[in-house]
Amino acid sequence: MTPEPIELESRHGVVDHHVLSVLVENKAGVLSRVAGLFSRRGFNIYSLAVAPTDRSHRFSRITIVVDAASAPIEQVVGQLNKLINVLSITHVNESSVIERELLIATVVADASRQIEVVQLCSVFSAEVVDVGSGEMTVLLAGTPDKVDGFESLLSSFEVTELHRTGLVALPKLRRTLQAVPSVSDSDH
């Protein structure tokens, strides 16, 4: 069965996407192999985030958001799995994933408008991380929806710089405990 793609509301319109969490060896050229595979096979990357994942720096985790229209997800997973440096691939869907993105932006705000920026930040639990003469830099880590909302409201200011990291994601943990034989069960 083909997993259902997730509909992602974004500044580029609605995009069906899949989120893949890929554990790779942290070696020279691995990111290039992954990116090269996507371009070679005609798969579109919507966003990509990568960093070492353990203290020994032996492995990295790549979170890739794939445009669902560009290829069947089984093909993307199958081809990725053939890369020798790829250890495992988790296909995460919306209901079972914790996903976050980070936005950092510099907006023009003279003294009269600084309070508006601060208010907007407090509504979104964003932070003001830097203040210059007539400019402020703000930061928000949140779900893609929340980051999209914050970004669109920020546009009422003059935004001079804006960066988004792309998604990082991990599967949600199980809440139900493993079935443990109980005394009452055996009693009945």
Add this chain to the structure above:
Amino acid sequence: MELTGAEALVKSLEMVGTEVVFGLPGGAILPVYDPIIDSSIRHVLVRHEQGAGHMAEGYALATGRPGVSIVTSGPGATNIVTPLANAYMDSTPLVVITGQVATASIGTDAFQECDITGVTAGITKHNWLVTDPADLPRIVAAAFRVATTGRPGPVLIDVPKDVAQSTMQWYWPERVEDLDLPGYHPEVDIDSAAIARAAELLAQARQPVLYVGGGVLKAHASAALRALAEKTGAPVVTTLMARGAFPDSHPQHLGMPGMHGMYTAVTAIQRSDLLVSLGARFDDRVTGKLDGFAPGAKVIHVDIDPAEMGKIRSPDVSIVGDCRDAIEALIEAVDAQPGPDLADWWGQLRSWQERFPLTYDAPDDDGPLRPQMVVEALRDHSPADTIVASGVGQHQMWASQYWRFEEPGTWINSGGAGTMGFAVPAAIGAKVGRPDRTVWAIDGDGCFQMTAQELVTASVEQIPVKIAILNNSYLGMVRQWQEMFYDERFSEVFLSKDLPNYVLWAEAMGCVGIRVDAMSDVVPAIEKANSINDRPVVIDFRTDASEKVFPMVASGTTNDEIVVHPSQGDARR
């Protein structure tokens, strides 16, 4: 024991059982060539690195063992890119070792520097840039494991000059866990539930076809395939990559499917109700226009590469695993099922075979040779276990159509990549691997001119291959397309009527050269060639340029629109 990186590399090649390498030295690989003098490994000195790669491929295809090439950095490395791409498309196990500039110079545009791991990332199964001589034994062992297990393929090891020159403490990684391949797990167990479903489908099928691809050869599954075919009674087709996997003489064999396949093989697939794909990948040359391919067929897809499942055609049953394991499991599973009655199906198949056999026009007495007839003469006057190599084009299709392949490893060709110039070096590699066998290259004149220089290698190294050039003075397959689809507007396909002089060229390279214009000279020339075993032989067969390959499924059409030889009328219904 302290060894230089170069010594460790050569010793590692010995440890994995390498008996021959095909190569050409140069600046960055110089340190590696010194210990080769003292090694038990035979080195075949080629004239161009492309030749080294294709020889290694020919060796691998003829022996089932990985082919090994050693070349230098920069242009030496880029010259072997085509063989790597070719081996990648055809899943041929190949280990290529390239020299690289010293680590301190990497990234500085040094003399003969090229980022060959970057260049070949997309056409190798994996590649390694060695940065520490202590890694060499491990990487060589890992490279051979990756090249030869799972879906086989080419790998590349890039060795900077200083890594080859500096020293390390010798060791040999005995265990798979020592190879540092945490993401590589090629061994898979066959899903028995999938086998059971497949056996059910086989029991229900009234018009099944076993669609056999190169994976059957890679898995050494020919005997198992034959047992499955005979147990089920199903017809068998063998793709261009699978010729030899099932005997052409077997009554259940319908021949090759595809763009220039047998009418009955192509049409059987089209009308089948169950297609059992064994190590095949639904290549566009087999499927024709995809949305009209085998429209009524359920599909059982057996392949060791999970990414092949549903890549082109969505299967009803996926069986991931080694073809031989899967076929053996299928044989056991079909035992439990009543066999289907295939009498009507065979009646239909036999009537197609009778109506649309392979055919060509009888030759004119004094006209140019019919290329098909030359292939038949070669087949009939050479030993039955002859190994045939070919290039790419019309001659390749005629060779595949008219030769009779009876056993694995007798057909050496460039399938997926379609690499012109493959035949001469691949034949040389095959002969090195199987010196006991007669090796014929059936080549075109266009192909021959691309890599003929390797016949110097063959002469000097005493590798007595035989080359039959089907010389029609044209790039024949392109000419055929221009005739059929471009209104006979022939654009840049005529090579030359008289140049080169192939006999003189062959003799200049230390070969025996023979030119054949008349039908009466064909068999004597072949017999003479087969009697010469101390040097290569080149026969220049002057063939009819107007001959076209039939049947043909034109590009962009479905297999239902197959065009047969004009003498057989219109097969389309």
